[in-house]
Amino acid sequence: MDLLANLGSGFLTALSPTNLMFALLGVMLGMVVGALPGINPSGAVALLLPIGATLEPTTAIIMLAATYYGGMYGGTLTSVMVNIPGDSSSVATTFDGYKMAVKGQAGKALGIAAIGSFIAGTLAAVMLMVAAPPLADWAVRFGPPEFFALTLLGLTTLTALGGGSKLKAAAMGVLGLLIGTIGLDPILGDSRFTFGNINLLNGIDFLPIVIGLFGLAEIANILANRTRVEPVRYKLKGLLPDREDWRHARGPIVRGGTVGFFGGMLPGSGGTLSSLLAYALERRVAKRRRLLGTGIVEGVAAPESANNAAATGAMIPMLTLGIPGSATTAVLLGGLMMYGIQPGPLMISENPGVFWGLVASMYIGNTLLLIINLPMVPLFVKALQLRPTTLVPIVIGIALAGAYSLRNNLFDVLVVIIAGAVGYFLRQFGYPAAPLVLAMVLGPMVEQSLRSRCRCPRAACSSSWSVRCHWSSSPSRPSSSPLRSSAD
Numbered sequence: 001m002d003l004l005a006n007l008g009s010g011f012l013t014a015l016s017p018t019n020l021m022f023a024l025l026g027v028m029l030g031m032v033v034g035a036l037p038g039i040n041p042s043g044a045v046a047l048l049l050p051i052g053a054t055l056e057p058t059t060a061i062i063m064l065a066a067t068y069y070g071g072m073y074g075g076t077l078t079s080v081m082v083n084i085p086g087d088s089s090s091v092a093t094t095f096d097g098y099k100m101a102v103k104g105q106a107g108k109a110l111g112i113a114a115i116g117s118f119i120a121g122t123l124a125a126v127m128l129m130v131a132a133p134p135l136a137d138w139a140v141r142f143g144p145p146e147f148f149a150l151t152l153l154g155l156t157t158l159t160a161l162g163g164g165s166k167l168k169a170a171a172m173g174v175l176g177l178l179i180g181t182i183g184l185d186p187i188l189g190d191s192r193f194t195f196g197n198i199n200l201l202n203g204i205d206f207l208p209i210v211i212g213l214f215g216l217a218e219i220a221n222i223l224a225n226r227t228r229v230e231p232v233r234y235k236l237k238g239l240l241p242d243r244e245d246w247r248h249a250r251g252p253i254v255r256g257g258t259v260g261f262f263g264g265m266l267p268g269s270g271g272t273l274s275s276l277l278a279y280a281l282e283r284r285v286a287k288r289r290r291l292l293g294t295g296i297v298e299g300v301a302a303p304e305s306a307n308n309a310a311a312t313g314a315m316i317p318m319l320t321l322g323i324p325g326s327a328t329t330a331v332l333l334g335g336l337m338m339y340g341i342q343p344g345p346l347m348i349s350e351n352p353g354v355f356w357g358l359v360a361s362m363y364i365g366n367t368l369l370l371i372i373n374l375p376m377v378p379l380f381v382k383a384l385q386l387r388p389t390t391l392v393p394i395v396i397g398i399a400l401a402g403a404y405s406l407r408n409n410l411f412d413v414l415v416v417i418i419a420g421a422v423g424y425f426l427r428q429f430g431y432p433a434a435p436l437v438l439a440m441v442l443g444p445m446v447e448q449s450l451r452s453r454c455r456c457p458r459a460a461c462s463s464s465w466s467v468r469c470h471w472s473s474s475p476s477r478p479s480s481s482p483l484r485s486s487a488d
Contacts, residue, residue, distance in 0.1 A: 003129070003130070006352065006356045007129065007356060007359065007360060009352075009353070009356055010353075010355075010356030010357050010358075010359050010360035010361075011360040011363075011364075013058060013353055013356070013357035013360065014062060014357050014358075014360040014361040014364050015360075015364070018056075018059055019058065019059050019062050019357070019361070020364070022055070022059050022060075022062060022063040022066070023062050023063065023066040023361055023364055023365055023368065024066075024368055025063060025066075026048070026062070026063040026064065026065070026066030026067040026068075026069075026070060026365075027066045027067070027069060027070040027365055027368045027369055027372065028070065028372070029044060029048070029067055029070065030044055030066065030067040030068065030069060030070020030071035030072075030073075030074055031070040031071070031073060031074035031077075031369075031372075031373075032074060033067070033070075033071055033074060034070060034071035034072065034073065034074020034075045034076075034077075034087055034090075041067065041068050041070075041071030041072060041087065041328045042328040042330070042331050044067050044071055045064050045067050045068060045071075045328055045331045045332060045335070048063065048064055048067060049064070049331070049334070049335050049338065051063075052064055052335060052339065053338065053339070057336075057339040057340065057341055057351075057354055058353055058354050058357045058358075060335065060339055061332070061335065061336060061339070061341075061354060061357075061358055062357060062358060062361040064331075064332055064335055065315075065332065065358055065361060065362070065365065066361065066365045066368075068311055068328050068329075068332070069121065069308070069311055069362070069365045069366065069369060070365075070369065071087065071328075072087075072089065072117070072271060072307050072308050072310075072311050073113070073114065073117050073304075073308065073369055073373065074087075075087040075089065075090030075093070076090055076093055076097070076110065076113045076117075076304060077110070078090075078398070079091075079093040079094045079097050079098065080093065080094075080097035080098060080100070080101050080106055080109045080110055080113070080300075081098075081101060081106060082098075082215065082218075082395045082398070083098040083214050083215055083218045084211055084214060084215035084395065084398065084399055084402075085207075085210055085211075085214065087207075087271075088206055088207060088210065088271075088272040088441070089271030089272045089274075089275050089307040089310070090275070090303075090307065091210055091214075091272065091275070091276070091437055092275040092276050092278070092279040092299075092302075092303035092306075093113065093275070093300055093303050093304055094214050095279065095292070095293055095299055095303075095434055096109075096292060096293060096294070096295050096296055096297075096298075096299025096300050097109045097113070097295075097299070097300045098214075098218070098295075099293070099294055099295025099299075100295040100296070100297075100300065102295065103295050105295065108241045108245055108297060109297070109300050110373070111241050111374060112241045112245060112246075112249050112297045112300050112301050112304075113300050113301070113304040114369065114370055114373040114374055115241070115246075115249075115253075115370070115374075116249065116252075116253040116256070116257075116300070116301040116302075116304045116305040116308075117304050117305060117308040117366070117369065117370075118366050118367070118369065118370040119253050119257065119305065120253060120256060120257030120260060120261075120304075120305035120306070120308050120309040121257075121308045121309060121311070121312060121362065121365075121366040121369075122363060122366050123257055123261075123309070124257060124260070124261045124264075124308070124309040124311075124312035124313060124362075125312055125359065125362040125363055125366070127261060127312075128312055128313070128315060128316055128359065128362070129359050144448075144449040144450070144452045145449075147266065147445070147449040148446060148449035148450050150266070151273075151442045151445045151446045151449060152446055155173070155438070155439065155442050155443075155446065165430065168430060168431050168432065169432055169435045170435070171431070172426075172431055172432060172433070172434075172435040172436040172439070173435040173436065173438070173439040174439070175436055175439070176435065176436035176437065176438065176439025176440040176443060177439045177440075177443040179204055179209070179436075179439075179440055179443075180203070180439065180440050180443030180444050180447075181193060181443070181447070182194065182200055182203050182204050183200060183201060183202055183203030183204075184201055184202070184203070186444065186447065186448045186451070187448070187451050187452065199409065199411040203444075204415060205407070205412060205415070206437075206440055206441065207402075207403070208403045208412045208413075208415040208416045208419065209415065209419045209436075209437070209440065210437060211399045211402060211403055211416050211419070211420075212399075212415065212416040212417065212418065212419025212420035212421075212422070212423055213419050213420070213422070213423035213426075213433040213436070213437070214423070214433065215395060215399045215420070216396070216399055216416060216417070216419070216420025216421075216423065216424075217419075217420050217422075217423030217424045217426075217427060217433070219392055219395055219396060219420075220420060220421070220423075220424040221424060221427060223392065224424075241297060245297045248287075248288065248296070248297050248298055249297045249298060249301040251286070251298075252278075252282055252286065252297075252298045252301040252302035252305065253301045253302070253305045254305075255278065255281055255282070255285070255302060256275075256278035256281075256282075256301065256302035256303060256304070256305035256306040256309070257305040257306065257308075257309040258309075259274055259277050259278040259281060259306050259309075260274040260275070260278060260305060260306030260307060260308065260309030260310040260313065261309040261310065261312065261313040262313065263277060263306070263310055263313065264309065264310030264311065264312065264313025264314040265313045265314065265316050265317060271306070271307035271308075271310040271311060271314075272307075272441055273441060273442070273445070274306040274307060274309070274310040274313075275302075275303035275304075275306045275307040275310070276303070276437075276438050276441065276442075277306070278302040278303050278305070278306035279292075279299065279302055279303045279306075280438075281302070282298055282299065282302045286298050293434075308366075311328075312362060314328070314329045315329060315332075315358075315362075317329075318330075318332060318333050318343055319343050319347060319355065319358075320343075320344070320347070320348075321343075321344060341354055399416060400413050400416060403415070403416040
């Protein structure tokens, strides 16, 4: 009863006119930002921090969290419409979402993404509310050995993402692992494979590669083959998923939401790893798994549910332990502290209004996303009627501008162009891009967790709220103490 009473007080707080208005503002800004390649939700939240400083703490954190949820869905728009993920967590959506758009089913893809995000986000909010403290304690005890096992499991799905020759998929995975080693050694700090180019010291950024391999390569394919997207209908009834689509999507939504929620709690994993793992899981268990990659609703429902649930899951260690689970929650953590709120085990008792108002705003934010997006599906789909002579320059402009906005560096624009050319030729010879993307994401994680270890005395790890770990990269054999880590 106390739980329901606290949630009720949270809804009273979140549904006040001021908080509701700023929640709506955050969701819409997040959608716009999420659809722009190169500007991720963490950047959007950071830009809004000064505005939040002028508001009440509860109102500010509700607005920033709503921006986070909106950004997770915003990346779906360009992923489905033009094959360019707005954020790295939307990469897996391009595998089937754009194929559905080409077949004239963009509305179904966007509709199932909105519905799946709503269901998974709502279920994740329920789990956060009920089991936040024990789940946070479980997540924070994931040390380098456990994280290495998880990421290595992800790498085993490389060949499943290819959809064709397993040898070609494995070759692309190896190429992705090699690209992931460029830059500074994560443990020793030595430069690797930079060849004296200072632009490579920080490695090759993930998003320019993805924009080139998926976006520009598709544009080059359209221009070379003189093809265009099939015409679509604009009546809402014909665009939204039907009963048959919903029957196929139910399982992927539940599985993707579960993978995303628990994956989002792991510090450093974020929505990208969760969405890719959810898609890989469907490759194993979906009834129509042989059709994944050809444009079916399961390939959109699973990753979209996962990245939305991951956004909620990442809140758990941030709110209950003060440990961010993703880049965006790291910015939110800074915002809370800037507003005079200390996240941690005492937050619920010391700031119940903020905590329960934020929890209630998660339900409201997911509902607002559904209400806003479903009626706008015909408008989004209508963009596919544009002629290639109009659409191609727009897509190229968005891709190059998004790449430049990452670090305000023309080198990233050059990477996009090169990746686009390479992606086009890879397509001609039947080499899939998805395994390369997964390897680029997981490769650095596997390396760092393999080469890192955390010495933690058994007594220090026995407390639910005390994690006193010391990172070490010493090559000596680990001690017999349990290996635990507070962050990746």
